Amino acid sequence: MQSAATALGGKDKIQSVKTLIIEGAGENGNIGQNVTPEAPLTTWKVEGFRQTRDFQNKRMRTEQVRTAQFPFALSTLAKQSRSLDGNVAWDTTSEGSSSRLTDQAAADRQLELLQNPVAIVRTALDPTTKVTNFRKKGNQELIDLATAAGQILTLRIDSGTGLPASVSSVTDQPNLGDVALEMSFTDYQDVDGLKLPMHLTTKLDQWMLSDIRVSKYTVNGDAKDLAASSALKAELPAPANPPIEVTVEKVAPGIWWLAGAGNHHSVAFEFADHLTLFELPESEARAKAVIDKAHSLSFGKPLTEVVISHHHFDHSAGLRVAVAEGLTIITQRGNVAFFKDLVARKHTVVPDGLARNFAAPPMKIKAVDDELVLKDSAMELDLYKVQDNSHSDTLLMGFVPAEHILVQADLYDSGWQKFPWADNLVKNVEMRKHKVEKDVPIHGNIETWDEVLKTMRAKNQEK
Numbered sequence: 001m002q003s004a005a006t007a008l009g010g011k012d013k014i015q016s017v018k019t020l021i022i023e024g025a026g027e028n029g030n031i032g033q034n035v036t037p038e039a040p041l042t043t044w045k046v047e048g049f050r051q052t053r054d055f056q057n058k059r060m061r062t063e064q065v066r067t068a069q070f071p072f073a074l075s076t077l078a079k080q081s082r083s084l085d086g087n088v089a090w091d092t093t094s095e096g097s098s099s100r101l102t103d104q105a106a107a108d109r110q111l112e113l114l115q116n117p118v119a120i121v122r123t124a125l126d127p128t129t130k131v132t133n134f135r136k137k138g139n140q141e142l143i144d145l146a147t148a149a150g151q152i153l154t155l156r157i158d159s160g161t162g163l164p165a166s167v168s169s170v171t172d173q174p175n176l177g178d179v180a181l182e183m184s185f186t187d188y189q190d191v192d193g194l195k196l197p198m199h200l201t202t203k204l205d206q207w208m209l210s211d212i213r214v215s216k217y218t219v220n221g222d223a224k225d226l227a228a229s230s231a232l233k234a235e236l237p238a239p240a241n242p243p244i245e246v247t248v249e250k251v252a253p254g255i256w257w258l259a260g261a262g263n264h265h266s267v268a269f270e271f272a273d274h275l276t277l278f279e280l281p282e283s284e285a286r287a288k289a290v291i292d293k294a295h296s297l298s299f300g301k302p303l304t305e306v307v308i309s310h311h312h313f314d315h316s317a318g319l320r321v322a323v324a325e326g327l328t329i330i331t332q333r334g335n336v337a338f339f340k341d342l343v344a345r346k347h348t349v350v351p352d353g354l355a356r357n358f359a360a361p362p363m364k365i366k367a368v369d370d371e372l373v374l375k376d377s378a379m380e381l382d383l384y385k386v387q388d389n390s391h392s393d394t395l396l397m398g399f400v401p402a403e404h405i406l407v408q409a410d411l412y413d414s415g416w417q418k419f420p421w422a423d424n425l426v427k428n429v430e431m432r433k434h435k436v437e438k439d440v441p442i443h444g445n446i447e448t449w450d451e452v453l454k455t456m457r458a459k460n461q462e463k
Contacts, residue, residue, distance in 0.1 A: 001124045001131065001143070007162035009194040011125065014118050017194070021218035022051045024200075028066060029208040032175060032313025036393045037338035041207055042070035044078075049212055052223050053116060059226035060084045060113050071390050071420035073413065084109040085228035100228075100235040108171065111151055115183040117164040117197060120155055123147060140165055163188055163195060170349060174284060175313045177347035177355075179205045192219040244289035248297065251440055252403040254379050256297055258290050263415070263443050264314065266290045267398075267407050268297055272378040277306040277327075278398055278407050279442050280318025284352050287318025291325055304328060305366075307383060309409040309442065310395040311335045319343065320354040326361050330374075332385050333367040334394035340365070368396060384432055386411070389424050397428065404437035406449070413444030414455055422456040 005011040026049065029041040044066035051062045061083045068076040081092040089106035092098045114120050123129055128148035135142050141157045156165040168182035181204055185197035196217050202210040245260035254270035264282035268275055275298045280287035294303050305328040309315055316339070322329060323343050331339060343363045347355040354360055366372075374381045380402060386395040391410055398407035411425040429436055436449040447455075 001121065003162045004121050004157050004164060005125060007195060008117055008121060008164075013193055014122055016220075017118050018054070018056050018220050019218075019223040020053045020055070020116070020118060021216075021221045021223070022049075022053070022200075022212075022214055023216040023218075024049045024212045024214040026210065026212040027069075027208075028210050030068075030070065031204060031207055031209060035390070036334055037311045042068075045069055046210075046212065052226060053113065053119070054223045054226050055113075055119060055122070057226070058084070058086050058110070058113060059223070060109060061226050073416035073418060073420060075417060082109070083226065083228070084113065085226060085233075088228040088233055090228065090232055098229075098232060100232050100237055102238045102240050104240060106237070110149070111153075111169055111171070111181075114147075114151065114153060115167050115202075117185055118194070120145075120153070120164060120167045123153075124155060161188070172347070172350040173204060174350075174352075175317060175319075175342060176205065177345040177352075178349050191217045194219065241285055244286050246286075246289045246293040248293065249446070251438070251446060252400070252405060255400065255403065255405065255440070257440055257446060258293055262286075263413070265442050266294075267440055267442075268294050269374075269379050269381050269400075270298065270301065271374070272376045274298075274301050274304040276330075276374060276381065277303065278381075279309055279315060279409060280306055280322055281315050281409075281442060283317050284321050287321040288353065290318070291321065291327075305330055307331070307396060307398065308335070308339070309397070310392040311338050312392060312410070315409060315442070316342065320347075320352055323363050324354040324357045324360045326364075328364040328366055330366045330368065330372070330383070332394040332396050333369050336365055336367050339363075381407075384428070386424070386428050387431065388427070389421060391421060399432065399434050399436070404435055406434065406436045406439050407441075408439065409442035412439065412452055412456065413441060414447060414452075415444055417459070419456045419460055422460055425456075426453070 005014055008014050026046045028044040028046055030043060034041050047065050049064045053060050063081045066078045079094040083090050087106050089101040089109050090098045114123055124131055124145055130146040131143055133144040139159050141159055143155050145153045145155060153167055153169045155167050158165045164185055166182050166184040168180050170178055171181045173179045184201045187198040188195045189198050198214045200212045246258050247260045249257040251257050256268040258266040258268060267278040275294055277294055280290055306322045307330045308319060319339055319342055368383055370385050372383045382399045383396050386397055389395055411421050439447050439449060439452050
């Protein structure tokens with residue numbers, strides 16, 4: 001570690017760094033939103049990247065402007081501002097409003113504050129940090145660090161240069177469970193007596209979260225005011241598990257729309273001897289609340305299966321809950337291998353319901369190639385693969401012939417700013433020869449098919 005400090009510019013030099021301002025540009029990965037589970041992530045172009053680190057006061061702010069490099073229904077440009085002051089974390093909207101985030105968000109950003117060569121070497125040299133498990137792997141030396149605050153990290157040092165190559169930690173991602181979060185440092189250059197990396201890459205397991213080319217460093221520059229306001233400090237952290245509201249609207253005999261706060265919904269179908277759900281989205285907590293609500297609709301009939309429309313993380317968030325409940329998963333075949341992997345992954349950092357349920361039955365999954373008809377004497381739900389969709393190539397939609405009801409996810413939402421998949425939606429409805437009268441969506445509001453077509457035409461003509 002003394003050698004690493006020397007390689008960076010010397011122990012005294014790195015200890016004298018009070019603030020570090022990093023400017024640059026690059027891209028962000030759109031985690032959990034690739035076209036297929038195996039495809040590379042879609043990306044955001046990042047401009048105006050500016051990250052200010054105040055090591056003395058344990059403060060940090062990251063600001064950037066992102067532009068979507070993929071079809072998107074909302075604004076393709078987003079200004080972001082993420083801040084930390086000790087144990088207070090908050091985001092600031094483009095309109096200037098801020099609200100305090102969860103304690104877990106603050107802990108994640110405290111860990112992020114250490115993901116910098118200067119910060120991590122200073123931490124390693126701190127007498128209160130436990131430095132253990134020195135080992136070599138190829139041309140790198142690895143050391144595990146345990147900070148006084150309980151943070152566990154692994155530092156990799158290049159054996160040839162003595163410079164930090166990366167710092168990583170094990171964290172939780174709700175869909176993926178235990179994941180390695182790693183920031184890599186390359187292309188070191190001389191900056192004001194220090195060696196600093198001009199290329200910063202952050203990965204979550206194999207997925208790229210951020211790839212930034214640094215254009216400028218400012219050492220001990222004016223960090224401006226990174227402190228949380230007194231109002232934010234007085235504000236209670238956002239609850240880690242807010243109460244979940246699930247409302248019920250009967251849309252046809254044996255069909256209920258399970259909505260509530262937020263914009264992720266589910267649909268329940270009553271068959272002769274069981275219930276089927278279409279979608280368990282957003283989070284583990286919402287999925288469990290939807291399942292509980294569905295049980296109250298069945299008049300003693302068991303809930304036996306759930307259709308998961310596609311693999312995107314907000315739509316597959318309830319997968320592990322469904323498996324823990326013993327439900328059969330129905331999804332497009334392209335999702336099957338990925339879903340099996342999600343179910344098999346470890347969740348030890350933040351154990352979920354499946355991780356805690358040692359008696360959970362094996363996963364039951366039914367694959368849909370192009371179409372699958374679920375039908376008995378009481379209900380018919382036809383499932384179809386959405387063809388030629390640029391958002392997801394593993395997407396299912398549903399149709400109820402008796403009621404002329406379409407159930408779709410991520411194809412149309414009346415609240416969108418534009419409709420990049422309008423033509424694709426109409427094409428798929430016409431290809432299946434559906435006579436749709438009502439759209440019951442996973443996002444948005446229930447509308448007639450005429451209202452859907454009118455809204456899509458009007459907004460796309462505006463663009």
